[in-house]
Amino acid sequence: MSADGVEKKIVRPYGDTTGDGMVQVSFTLPVPHDKRAEGAAIQLAGKMGIDPAMLVHAKQMGDGYTFFVVYGRVNHLVDVSAVQVVERDYPLLSAKEVNALVRQKLRRKLSVVGACIGTDAHTVGIDAILNVKGIAGEKGLEYYRELKVTNLGAQVSVPELVEAARVERADAVLVSQVVTQRDAHLHNTREMSAAFREAMPAGRRPLLIVGGPRFDETMADELGVDRIFGRGTTPGEVASYLTHALVTNRKAKA
Structure with missing residues (x-):
């Protein structure tokens, strides 16, 4: 229960099993595809809090660019009750x-x-x-x-x-x-x-x-x-x- 009386609902990412914290992210780096580029992608994933990080896909995207997909575990938690959204405040009409x-x-x-x-x-x-x-x-x-x-x-x-x-x-x-x-x-x-x-x-x-x-x-x-x-x-x-x-x-x- 938070200070304002709202009950917290804490969740973590789901990959293979409930609550295992596994996530998959994709990004592009301005480097040609080679072993050094793959190492750079893993390093970036680590700085994002993904540990351990596994490189599951890498592909050259034109001259000097490589697209990566990384899979791994994060320890971050999310309080769903603290998420702010704009609720629909009007009726749906035909x-x-x-x-x-x-x-x-x-x-x-x-x-x-x-x-x-x-x-x-x-x-x-x-x-x-x-x-x-x-x-x-x-x-x-x-x-x-x-x-x-x-x-x-x-x-x-x-x-x-x-x-x-x-x-x-x-x-x-x-x-x-x-x-x-x-x-x-x-x-x-x-x-x-x-x-x-x-x-x-x-x-x-x-x-x-x-x-x-x-x-x-x-x-x-x-x-x-x-x-x-x-x-x-x-x-x-x-x-x-x-x-x-x-x-x-x-x-x-x-």
Whole structure:
């Protein structure tokens, strides 16, 4: 039991037998594949706390790079009760329920503008949420009759996004970021958030939502957005959140 009264749940990694602490990691080193490279990989694994470490795979990856897979034991423990996550705080609604609520309470179509900003050309994520074909058999937001969806596509500049949101009188702006080298997704999100706050007063600003596989969902306040969606998000979850935030909570623009 912790000081705040929360019961701790301590676990360790599982490999061959319960609680044996075995893990498998992979990484690339900027060295050609030889015995010295394999020794370097084992040394790195040791510094990561893997002891003993076994090299189970090594392969040359072009000139001067080698990919490694290492298997071994760690002694680290994890307190599951101390893990912080963003819990879903809104009900999941069907498309019929979303349409009914928007029609009855908003009395106009809910405008959504989506894009991949900066140099990001990966539209798979934003298309999965917005396009009518959706993902894994679930229809995208274009399928919802009471949602007006504008998909700007890839490599949209922040000024272009702000202007499109203004023209479309967007209630919500959805941004997908897949490219994460040198934290590009974080820099782009902060730039977007600052631009909207500069261009629009608080009462007229659209809901700002970002998504992508490398985002930490707990960083919404730090990045200046209203919500972050991570890997595996479905169109239904996004539609339900929009309805919760903009319709049932009466935060929609007049």
